[in-house]
Amino acid sequence: MADDGSLLIFDCGTGARKLGMALASKGAIRAHLLLTHTHGDHIQGLPFFLPAFTPGSQITIYGPTGVDRSLAQAVGGSMDYAYFPVALSSLPARFDFVEVDETDFTVGSVRIHTQFLNHTSPCVGYRATVGSATFVYATDHEMNANPWWRADRPIGLFDPRYLAHQSDQRHAEFLKGADVVVHDTQYAGRDLPAKSGWGHSTVEYAVDVALAARVKTLVLFHHDPNRDDAGIDELIADAEARVAASGLHLRVIAASEGEELILDEGATQPVVELEPAAPILPDRARILVADDDITLVRILETVLHGDGYDVDPAYDGQDALAKANAREYDLILMDIAMPLLDGLAACRELRTMARYKETPFIVLTARTRQDDMTDAFAAGFTDYIRKPFALPQVRARVRSWLARTAAHQV
Numbered sequence: 001m002a003d004d005g006s007l008l009i010f011d012c013g014t015g016a017r018k019l020g021m022a023l024a025s026k027g028a029i030r031a032h033l034l035l036t037h038t039h040g041d042h043i044q045g046l047p048f049f050l051p052a053f054t055p056g057s058q059i060t061i062y063g064p065t066g067v068d069r070s071l072a073q074a075v076g077g078s079m080d081y082a083y084f085p086v087a088l089s090s091l092p093a094r095f096d097f098v099e100v101d102e103t104d105f106t107v108g109s110v111r112i113h114t115q116f117l118n119h120t121s122p123c124v125g126y127r128a129t130v131g132s133a134t135f136v137y138a139t140d141h142e143m144n145a146n147p148w149w150r151a152d153r154p155i156g157l158f159d160p161r162y163l164a165h166q167s168d169q170r171h172a173e174f175l176k177g178a179d180v181v182v183h184d185t186q187y188a189g190r191d192l193p194a195k196s197g198w199g200h201s202t203v204e205y206a207v208d209v210a211l212a213a214r215v216k217t218l219v220l221f222h223h224d225p226n227r228d229d230a231g232i233d234e235l236i237a238d239a240e241a242r243v244a245a246s247g248l249h250l251r252v253i254a255a256s257e258g259e260e261l262i263l264d265e266g267a268t269q270p271v272v273e274l275e276p277a278a279p280i281l282p283d284r285a286r287i288l289v290a291d292d293d294i295t296l297v298r299i300l301e302t303v304l305h306g307d308g309y310d311v312d313p314a315y316d317g318q319d320a321l322a323k324a325n326a327r328e329y330d331l332i333l334m335d336i337a338m339p340l341l342d343g344l345a346a347c348r349e350l351r352t353m354a355r356y357k358e359t360p361f362i363v364l365t366a367r368t369r370q371d372d373m374t375d376a377f378a379a380g381f382t383d384y385i386r387k388p389f390a391l392p393q394v395r396a397r398v399r400s401w402l403a404r405t406a407a408h409q410v
């Protein structure tokens with residue numbers, strides 16, 4: 001809650017029940033519910049959130065558009081008759097839905113900036129600033145590369161420029177200088193590679209990015225259901241040891257029910273009221289998938305076609321160039337090691353064409369050296385995904401890049 005009374009609620013999991021009881025004592029409320037995405041653990045508290053049953057309450061729900069349905073449908077669907085006796089539309093409170101992707105807007109005196117995270121569905125993080133206080137809510141998110149540091153990083157240097165993946169650099173920028181960051185730390189390094197591609201961070205990555213971003217307090221969050229309190233204490237100890245070894249300052253705590261953090265807003269400047277920009281996606285986006293692995297191309301074609309895109313296949317670098325010349329694609333997924341012309345050369349060639357200056361190019365590769373990633377970004381690729389990858393994550397990445405690019409072209 002901001003000093004001006006603006007009430008922001010981040011996600012609506014099991015904690016919503018107790019929060020709802022505490023708020024209900026005040027009668028009808030005006031609240032802003034900021035959803036990262038609509039996976040069950042982030043919305044399952046809504047039917048048990050008491051203010052939803054209080055006539056006169058007004059709740060604005062923000063969140064990303066679903067791949068195959070609207071935000072309102074995705075949230076409302078969790079209260080279908082099969083799951084809950086009262087439909088969302090029959091609740092006494094008034095609900096308004098606002099779909100967001102990457103945008104800026106205000107709620108009262110609070111300025112909010114959103115950015116896509118790396119998850120198994122389109123998912124946004126929220127950066128809220130009021131006066132001199134900044135709070136970032138960044139879950140569910142998996143590091144874009146593991147290891148996340150470049151091979152040539154000087155040991156002990158926590159500089160975002162040495163993050164190997166451009167999207168991790170972008171993530172560090174999103175957290176930059178925040179007073180409090182609530183970050184996904186579902187896993188520890190020892191849980192990988194088994195949980196790689198599940199859309200969640202390790203505590204080691206969260207600490208490193210928070211250090212690089214000069215965050216003041218890191219709140220470990222999205223605890224693994226298999227981890228008990230002693231396990232969480234172990235994670236905190238691991239994180240504190242990592243901070244101590246860095247020689248930098250970062251307070252680490254773990255989120256727990258009822259925990260209260262109070263930030264000083266300082267002197268607040270007047271805020272210019274801003275509405276979030278409506279998300280835009282190209283109408284039936286055209287995607288080129290270039291890989292010499294025919295089975296993989298077929299799988300991607302089927303899945304991306306199912307998400308509503310128009311997909312063309314290419315099986316070598318020259319084929320990809322010829323197809324890209326003949327049509328204009330909104331996004332290109334490309335392997336590096338391909339016959340006739342490799343992906344790096346094809347990417348460099350395409351970047352010289354006016355129509356492909358800004359187009360998102362995503363690498364799909366089995367190469368594992370950190371230098372390969374550095375080379376790919378230098379050649380002009382926008383994103384880098386290692387094989388074997390999780391299909392839900394590729395679908396989310398494709399959707400995020402299409403939304404970002406469309407928004408920038410307006």
Ligand SMILES: [Zn+2]
Binds near residue numbers: 119120140199
């Ligand atoms: Zn999730």
Ligand SMILES: [Zn+2]
Binds near residue numbers: 039041042140222
């Ligand atoms: Zn989750």
